[in-house]
Amino acid sequence: MIGDTIKYLREKEYVSGEVLAQKLGISRVAVWKQIQKLKDMGYKITSEQNLGYCLVSRPDLLLPQEIQRGLSTNYVGKEIYYFPELKSTNIMAKEKTLHRAEGIDQGTLIIAERQSAGKGRLGREWFSPAGGIWLSIILYPQLSPSYISRITLMTAVAVVKAIKVCTQIESQIKWPNDILINEKKVCGILTEMSAELDIINWVVVGIGINVNIGHREFPENIQENTISLKEASGKEVLRVKLVQTFLQEFEKYYEILKRREFPSILKEWKLYSHTLGRKIRVDTGEKIITGEAVDINEEGALILKKEDSELAEIISGTILK
Numbered sequence: 001m002i003g004d005t006i007k008y009l010r011e012k013e014y015v016s017g018e019v020l021a022q023k024l025g026i027s028r029v030a031v032w033k034q035i036q037k038l039k040d041m042g043y044k045i046t047s048e049q050n051l052g053y054c055l056v057s058r059p060d061l062l063l064p065q066e067i068q069r070g071l072s073t074n075y076v077g078k079e080i081y082y083f084p085e086l087k088s089t090n091i092m093a094k095e096k097t098l099h100r101a102e103g104i105d106q107g108t109l110i111i112a113e114r115q116s117a118g119k120g121r122l123g124r125e126w127f128s129p130a131g132g133i134w135l136s137i138i139l140y141p142q143l144s145p146s147y148i149s150r151i152t153l154m155t156a157v158a159v160v161k162a163i164k165v166c167t168q169i170e171s172q173i174k175w176p177n178d179i180l181i182n183e184k185k186v187c188g189i190l191t192e193m194s195a196e197l198d199i200i201n202w203v204v205v206g207i208g209i210n211v212n213i214g215h216r217e218f219p220e221n222i223q224e225n226t227i228s229l230k231e232a233s234g235k236e237v238l239r240v241k242l243v244q245t246f247l248q249e250f251e252k253y254y255e256i257l258k259r260r261e262f263p264s265i266l267k268e269w270k271l272y273s274h275t276l277g278r279k280i281r282v283d284t285g286e287k288i289i290t291g292e293a294v295d296i297n298e299e300g301a302l303i304l305k306k307e308d309s310e311l312a313e314i315i316s317g318t319i320l321k
C-alpha cells in the first residue's frame with residue numbers, strides 16, 4: 001500500500017486526496033494516514049486544502065518502494081525485507097530460508113541501513129554503519145554445491161559492473177570475493193549455503209559496499225586498507241540507483257550461470273582481475289601456498305604456479321598481504 005501511495009504522488013505537482021483515494025481504493029481518511037506514514041519514513045510531502053498532496057523530496061534510504069521503482073528484474077528484489085538496523089542481513093536471510101514454503105521466493109532481498117553485527121569471511125566482523133549498502137539475496141539454485149565459488153565470482157562481476165555504471169569508477173576483483181579500488185577494499189561478498197551431497201538447499205549471497213562513508217568513520221585498524229565510493233569519487237553516490245543496477249546485473253549473470261555458461265562470466269572476471277599475474281601467498285586453511293596466480297579454472301578455482309613450477313588448484317582460501 002505504501003509503495004502504491006508513493007507511486008501515485010507527484011513531484012512538483014499536487015494530486016488531490018480524492019484521486020489518491022480512488023486510485024488506491026481506500027477512503028480519504030485512509031489516504032491521510034498513508035501520507036502520515038510516508039512522512040514518518042522521511043518523505044517530505046506538502047498538503048494544500050484545495051489541491052491535495054505534493055511530494056517534495058524522498059529520503060535517502062534504501063526503502064523497498066524506492067528500490068522497486070524502475071527495477072527491471074524478473075525476480076531478484078521483487079520481495080524486499082527492509083530494516084533500519086539489523087544484526088546481520090545474512091543471518092536474517094538464513095532465517096527466512098526456513099520459511100521457503102510460506103513464500104520466501106528465490107531472489108528475496110534482505111536489506112539494512114546499518115548492521116550491528118555484520119559478518120565478514122572467516123568469522124571476521126564487518127563494519128556496517130549508515131551510508132553503506134548491506135544486503136543479502138536468497139537463492140535456491142538447482143546446481144551442484146560445487147557451484148558455490150562460481151556464484152561468488154559472478155556476484156563480484158555484477159558489483160564491478162554496477163560500480164562502473166553508477167560512478168564511472170573501475171574497480172578490480174581480488175580473488176575470491178574482494179572488490180578493490182586503488183588497492184583498497186570497497187566491497188566484500190559473503191556467500192553461505194546449505195547443501196546435501198549433490199544438491200543445494202539454499203544460498204545466501206551477502207554483499208557489503210562502502211558507499212557514502214567518510215574515511216575517518218572506519219575503525220583505525222582497517223582505515224589503511226579500506227575505501228568508500230564517496231571517497232574514491234569525491235561525491236555522494238545515489239545508493240538506490242546502485243542497488244537497482246547491482247540487482248539487475250546480478251540477475252543477468254545468475255541466469256547465465258544457471259544456463260551453465262560460466263566460462264563467459266569468467267572471461268569478464270579475468271578482465272577485472274586484480275589477482276592474475278601477481279606473485280601471492282594464499283592461506284587455504286590447511287597450509288600457505290606461494291606462487292604466481294596464473295589462472296582461474298572453470299570451477300572458479302585459483303591456479304597458482306608454485307616456485308617449483310608445479311600448478312596448485314585452490315578452490316577456497318585467502319590471499320595474504
Ligand code: BTN
Pocket residue numbers: 087088089090091115117118119120121122124126128133134135136177178187188189190206207208209
Ligand atoms: C568479507 O569480505 O569478509 C565479506 C563481507 C560481507 C559483508 C556483507 S554486508 C551484508 C551481508 N551481511 C553480513 O553480515 N555480511 C554480508
